[in-house]
Amino acid sequence: SPLIHSRATNTSYTNSNGLTFNHFNGSLPNVTILATGGTIAGTSDDKTATAGYKSGALGIDTLLSKVPEIFNVANIAAVQAHNVNSGDISSSLLLNLTHTLQTKVCDDPTMSGAVITHGTDTLEESAFFIDATVNCGKPIVFVGSMRPSTAISADGPMNLVQGVTVAADNDSRDRGALVVLNDRIVSAMFATKTNANTMDTFKAYEQGSLGFIVSNKPYFYYPAVQANAKHVVDVSNVDTVPRVDILYAYEDMQVDSIYSAVKNGAKGIVVAGEGAGGVSTDFGSAINDIATKQNIPVVLSHRTVNGEVPTADFTGEDAQTKIASGLFNPQQARILLGLLLAEKKDLKEIREVFLKATVA
Numbered sequence: 001s002p003l004i005h006s007r008a009t010n011t012s013y014t015n016s017n018g019l020t021f022n023h024f025n026g027s028l029p030n031v032t033i034l035a036t037g038g039t040i041a042g043t044s045d046d047k048t049a050t051a052g053y054k055s056g057a058l059g060i061d062t063l064l065s066k067v068p069e070i071f072n073v074a075n076i077a078a079v080q081a082h083n084v085n086s087g088d089i090s091s092s093l094l095l096n097l098t099h100t101l102q103t104k105v106c107d108d109p110t111m112s113g114a115v116i117t118h119g120t121d122t123l124e125e126s127a128f129f130i131d132a133t134v135n136c137g138k139p140i141v142f143v144g145s146m147r148p149s150t151a152i153s154a155d156g157p158m159n160l161v162q163g164v165t166v167a168a169d170n171d172s173r174d175r176g177a178l179v180v181l182n183d184r185i186v187s188a189m190f191a192t193k194t195n196a197n198t199m200d201t202f203k204a205y206e207q208g209s210l211g212f213i214v215s216n217k218p219y220f221y222y223p224a225v226q227a228n229a230k231h232v233v234d235v236s237n238v239d240t241v242p243r244v245d246i247l248y249a250y251e252d253m254q255v256d257s258i259y260s261a262v263k264n265g266a267k268g269i270v271v272a273g274e275g276a277g278g279v280s281t282d283f284g285s286a287i288n289d290i291a292t293k294q295n296i297p298v299v300l301s302h303r304t305v306n307g308e309v310p311t312a313d314f315t316g317e318d319a320q321t322k323i324a325s326g327l328f329n330p331q332q333a334r335i336l337l338g339l340l341l342a343e344k345k346d347l348k349e350i351r352e353v354f355l356k357a358t359v360a
C-alpha cells in the first residue's frame with residue numbers, strides 16, 4: 001500500500017528527489033507525471049477543430065489546473081520533460097525518460113506510479129520502449145488525447161484524470177506499462193493506434209483490453225499477468241540506441257532501399273512485409289545478401305494490423321538470414337531490435353527474443 005505522510009492538505013512539498021507536489025495531502029498516494037506534449041497539450045482558436053491545431057502548446061500545470069478533481073485522487077509531482085508533437089520523440093529522449101522513471105519513481109518507495117502524457121501518433125512506440133525498460137512493478141501509464149484541449153468535448157482532461165487514477169491504484173501493479181484512453185486500459189505491449197482521427201483508437205485487437213474505467217473507478221478483468229512475449233531490457237549502461245530502419249513492402253518494391261539504409265548507418269532492418277512477412281524474390285535475395293555479408297539483423301514483420309510472422313516460413317538460407325517478428329508489428333519490432341542491439345545481443349540471442357512472440 002502507498003506510504004502515507006502525515007502532512008496537511010494544500011501545502012507544497014518537495015521530496016528528496018527534487019520533485020515538488022502542490023496541494024500535498026498526506027492521506028493520498030503519490031504519482032509523478034512526465035509531460036511530453038502531443039494533442040493533449042494542443043490548442044486551436046477554433047473550438048470545433050480536430051485538425052490543424054498546435055500540438056504541445058500548453059504546459060502540464062495548465063492542463064492540471066483544468067482538472068482540480070485529480071488532486072482528490074493523488075498527490076501530483078508534474079515534470080515538463082518535453083513539449084513536442086510525438087513525431088519528434090526520439091530514442092535518446094526515451095532513454096532519459098527511462099532513467100527518470102527508474103530513479104524518481106521506481107527507486108522511491110513513497111511513489112505509487114507514473115503517468116506519461118504523450119502525443120498519440122507514436123505513443124505506442126514510446127509505451128513499448130518503456131514497457132521493455134522500466135520493470136519495477138509500479139504502473140507506468142501512458143495517456144494522450146485525440147482532440148486538442150480547446151475542442152468541444154476534449155478527451156484529454158478525462159484521460160489525464162483516469163491515467164492518474166490507474167497509476168495510483170495498487171491493482172495496476174505488475175501488469176507492465178499501460179495505455180489509458182477513451183475509458184480503456186490496454187497493455188503497452190500490444191496497444192496500437194487503429195484510427196488516425198477518432199477517440200476509440202488505441203486497441204489490442206487480438207489480446208483485448210486489460211480493463212476499463214467507469215466514474216473514475218478502474219476495473220481489471222483478470223489478476224496481474226505478464227505477456228509470454230515479454231523481454232526485459234536493462235538500459236542502465238546504454239547511452240544510445242543503434243539506428244534501425246523500417247522498410248515497407250509492396251508490389252514493385254525496389255531492392256535499393258535496403259542497401260541505402262545500411263549504407264546510411266542502419267544497424268538493423270525491420271521489413272513491414274506483405275501478409276506474414278512476405279517480400280518479392282529479389283528483395284528476399286537482397287536481405288540474404290545484406291544479412292550474410294554485413295552481419296545486419298533483418299526482422300520480417302507484417303504490414304497487416306494483426307497476425308504473426310511464423311518462423312516456419314523461413315527455410316534453407318532464409319532460416320539463417322531472416323528473423324520472424326512473430327506478433328510484433330513493424331514499429332514494435334523496431335523498438336525491440338534497437339534495444340537488443342543496444343544490449344549488444346548477437347544474432348542468435350536476437351532470434352531467441354523474437355521467438356518468444358512466435359507461434360509456429
Ligand SMILES: NC(=O)C[C@H](N)C(=O)O
Nearest residue numbers: 038039085086119120121
Ligand atoms: N493526437 C495526437 O496526439 C496527435 C499528435 N500529432 C501527436 O502525436 O503529437
